Amino acid sequence: MVEVLRPIGAIARALDSIANYEFKDLALAKGQYLYLVRIVEQPGITQTELINLLKVDRSTAARALRKLETQGFITRVLDSANEKNKRLFSTNKGKELYTTIRRENDYSNQTALTNFSSQEAQLLATLLARVEDNISADWSYVKKGNKREY
């Protein structure tokens, strides 16, 4: 079977490092933009839901989110219906950054898709969604401390 993981890793690293660099003016540290955009888009999302969306480590996310809260970009409120969950909301200050972040992300996305017809871009998106779906279970499984057998 042909190899697809290497380019995926290289593309992700390249664009993440560009994004982090370009967001330093916004007082956003490494990784923070990832969380913030999603919280603006999905107000009230729980920490765990966000973690599963982004596929990041629990403890890393906890600290990044606490920092976003300290900086006044988001609030974290205990879910009264389930005291285990923290629901995340962006502040006005957080929402202000959203446009800037999206503009950068969209530009990178456009650059990535240079010379792609919209059909090709759509096809790529569909294939990637299938890949993401295929690996999700393994990620959860390993993150729970289990060992894959192969």
Added chain:
Amino acid sequence: MVEVLRPIGAIARALDSIANYEFKDLALAKGQYLYLVRIVEQPGITQTELINLLKVDRSTAARALRKLETQGFITRVLDSANEKNKRLFSTNKGKELYTTIRRENDYSNQTALTNFSSQEAQLLATLLARVEDNISADWSYVKKGNKREY
């Protein structure tokens, strides 16, 4: 234009964290497997060439490679034709890990491509190669300290 960067990021993070977890038995720290496989496959590759292949930060790579050398997995030799370059070679000890790393990477790749026909997999690989090509210049540009205008 449809969004492709988010799934790429999520897939990369998920599989990278799985790999790092599964390589702890091999005494390989976070990220090290990336460098080692490439050095085994391309003996004599320079540090900069490797950095451009993987799209990692220079200083991070320097430290990861020094550690691989200290652990006895690779050697770094000054290129006599160009004293600025360090050429990288794997030791026997390093080569021994290669099979194990590849077995894991191949398994993850297979998992990622579950329910893909070989035509679909091939298509995905082609599209990803184009994306990687599209973003490479921006990555180099920004890493050199330049600012993208958009």
Added chain:
DNA sequence: CCCTTTTTGTTGTAAATGCAACATAAAAAT
């Protein structure tokens, strides 16, 4: 040939990262 710029690699420093171990709430089992 000399001077300037670029390239390659390292190190200081501050911060993010992630595994373990923990605490607490909720869910499941008996």
Added chain:
DNA sequence: ATTTTTATGTTGCATTTACAACAAAAAGGG
């Protein structure tokens, strides 16, 4: 109803990560 297990989130600690600033070699310009 009580006990056990699972889910959610935090913290300690050791490590990786990456921007700056640097050093030295090579390349380019005059």
